[in-house]
Amino acid sequence: xxxxxKLLFVCTGNRxxxxxxxxxxxxxxxxxxxxxxxHAFATQRVSQELIDxxxxxxxxxxxxxxxxxxxxxxxxxxxKAVYDLDIPDRYERGSQELINLLASRLSRYLRQ
Numbered sequence: 001x002x003x004x005x006k007l008l009f010v011c012t013g014n015r016x017x018x019x020x021x022x023x024x025x026x027x028x029x030x031x032x033x034x035x036x037x038x039h040a041f042a043t044q045r046v047s048q049e050l051i052d053x054x055x056x057x058x059x060x061x062x063x064x065x066x067x068x069x070x071x072x073x074x075x076x077x078x079x080k081a082v083y084d085l086d087i088p089d090r091y092e093r094g095s096q097e098l099i100n101l102l103a104s105r106l107s108r109y110l111r112q
Contacts, residue, residue, distance in 0.1 A: 002030075004028070004029075004030060004031055005030060005031050005032070006031075006032050006034075006053055006054050006055045006056070007022075007025060007031050007034070007054065007056050007057075007058065007110075008033075008034055008035070008036065008046075008050055008051070008053070008054035008056070008057045008058070009021040009022055009033065009034070009035040009036075009058050009060070010035070010036055010037065010038060010046055010057065010058065010059045010060065010067050010071065011035070011038075011059075011060040011061075011065070011067065011089065012037050012038055012039050012042070012060075012065050012067070013037045013041060013042050013043065014035055014036055014042040014043040014044045014045075015037070015043055016089070016092055016093040016098070017060045017087055017089065017091065017093075017098065017102075018035035018036065018037065018060060019035050019043075019093055020091075020093050020094055020095075020098050020099060020102060021033070021035060021060075021102050022034060022035040023094070024099065024102060024103065030111065031110065034050060034053070034054070036050050038065070038067055038070045038071075046070075048075050048076065051071070051075050051076070051077060051078075051080065052078075054080065055081075056080075056081050056082075056083065056109070056110075057071070057077075057080055057081065057082045057083070058082075058083050058084075058085055058106070059071065059082060059083070059084050060085055060086075060087045060088075060089070061084070061085070061086055061087055061088055061089065062084045062086070063086060064088050064089060065089065067084075068082055068084055083109055085102070085105040086105070087102065087105065
């Protein structure tokens with residue numbers, strides 16, 4: 001059996017965007033996904049352990065939320081592949097609009 005590629009999705013509060021992205025891969029045979037947030041109030045806070053676990057890291061919005069800057073400032077990314085999906089924080093968790101946007105942006109980087 002092939003080893004699954006490990007994906008980490010990072011947003012601010014780990015309430016809407018990143019958990020929705022994680023859920024897209026819940027039943028994937030190819031990917032394993034986790035999500036985390038950058039803020040102190042995040043449901044699951046991003047950690048070095050999660051960074052080390054991931055093969056690919058996706059931040060929701062560098063422009064709006066400085067997620068990549070936060071990771072670069074606070075963690076050792078060890079030349080990890082980090083991708084900015086440029087998805088602003090204005091979607092509700094699990095909304096069809098967010099799911100469609102995530103699928104579209106992720107299709108550049110992953111087979112779905």
